[in-house]
Amino acid sequence: MSATIKDIAEAAGVNVGAVSRTLRNHPDSMRLRRETRERIFAVARQLGYERNLVATAMRTGVVKTIAVILPLSENGAEIHFARSLSGILNRATHYGYGVKIYPETDLENTFSEILGGKMSCLVSMGVDPEIRSRVIAFSKRHSLKLVLCYGMPTPHFPTVDMDNFTSAVKAVDYLVSLGHRRIAFLGSRLETQDARMRYEGYLHALKKAGISPAPELMDFSDDFESVPEKMLLYPKKKRPTAFLTAADIRALFAENIAVRLGRKIPQEISFFGFGDFALGRAAFAPLSTVREFHYRIGELALDILLGKPVELKPDEDNSYLIQSKLVIRKSTASPEDAQKTENKDIHERRKAK
Incomplete structure (x- = not known):
């Protein structure tokens, strides 16, 4: 015969009401000390107690x-x-x-x-x-x-x-702080909210920095290869010194193309992704990226759904937007490093002559 709530109460040294509220995760159970709640759960497990959810639902x-x-x-x-x-x-x-x-x-x-x-x-x-x-x-x-x-x-x-607008602004702000002015944007189709917000954040950050958006440095297609290759083959004064991509995978494709073309990363070209997926850490130049907290999105959604208290407040659109974090790795550097590298190469070639 399975254990009852009364059995658990006797073994845990508490009353039946405390056990019932704790096992149901009733808000009133929070009035009990944490140690008491943990003891009730431990005793319930030891006694093999199983809640009958069907019976509870019927009742x-x-x-x-x-x-x-x-x-x-x-x-x-x-x-x-x-x-x-x-x-x-x-x-x-x-x-x-x-x-x-x-x-x-x-x-x-x-x-x-x-x-x-x-x-x-x-x-x-x-x-x-x-x-x-x-x-x-x-x-x-x-x-x-x-x-x-x-x-x-x-x-x-x-x-x-996620707060995609602010995330893109922070990424561009960082690249601008390094000295980049020609920052390409490899996005995705603008039918989705996250794609639009990242693009709008990119434009906002450029405007804030006094940089005019260049249409030839933007792309929203599913072409992960020929588009970045085309941009990387622009004449030097037109060529981007940095890429911001709407997903890590686009940055990784672009990195591979840059390596194939003989571009030095990050001395000649910087890459910044979105997502912070594991593959980015294994890239030729480990990828700087926007870390997103999708696990937290799920947790927060449940808290809101069940009416639990949450610290984050909704905006005027009834959206709860979670802030991201910039993760800086070896795929980004100041474009000044490219000039230093070029000057060093010229000096070494002259010495060789």
């Missing part, structure tokens, strides 16, 4: 399961979605909730499952405008709690995302 009408709608492809979830999902799972477990993951490819079936399972809490990570609008309309129609991760903000529900 209270509350289903402690959170639905997560996630963009999936044949290769699985994008790495940043996977990191956010990890944050969601961690927080859900902490609060005593289960999680069910649904692909956004069959929304009608997903909606039926959510309603059939009596779930009232939903997180959506999709940024496709049509899918997003359908999820929002469904949540409004059925009075569901919804938090959106990434994408365009909506006044109806909170959105959690």
Whole structure:
């Protein structure tokens, strides 16, 4: 016979109410000392106590399961979605909730499952405008709690995302502080909110530094190779001395092309990425980048969804924007170093003659 709440209370030396509130992660359980709560959980594990979630749901009408709608492809979830999902799972477990993951490819079936399972809490990570609008309309129609991760903000529900605008501004500010003036931008298609915000941040930082944007130093295509090669082959006075890319992978492709063309990194050309993925640390010149906190996006989304107190305040668009961090490695340097290197090469050639 499995242990009961009464058994746990006797073994832990507390009353039944304290055990019940603690095991349900009820807000009132926070009034107990941390040591007491930990003792209750330890005793529950030792006695093999298992909560009957089905019975609880039937008795209270509350289903402690959170639905997560996630963009999936044949290769699985994008790495940043996977990191956010990890944050969601961690927080859900902490609060005593289960999680069910649904692909956004069959929304009608997903909606039926959510309603059939009596779930009232939903997180959506999709940024496709049509899918997003359908999820929002469904949540409004059925009075569901919804938090959106990434994408365009909506006044109806909170959105959690990185502050892409400020991140791009900080990256360009850093490159400008090194002395760069010809800073190329390799972005992505501007249909998504993060792509637009990074581009707008890039333009804002250039304007702030008194630098006129050069259309020939910007690209928003999926061409990772011929575009940076073309820019790197410009005459020296027109050639960029630094690249800011909207994703680490674009910076890595551009780095490889620069090496193939005989460009010295970072003496002749600097590269700055976005994402701080592991591959960037293994690059020919370890990549300077914008570190994003996708795990924190998932955690914060759950806190907001469940009405927990959060320190971050929403902006006027009902968005909770998490600040990034610049990670400086060996792919960036002052363009003055290029002139020093060139002068040294000229001096050595003269000596050789």
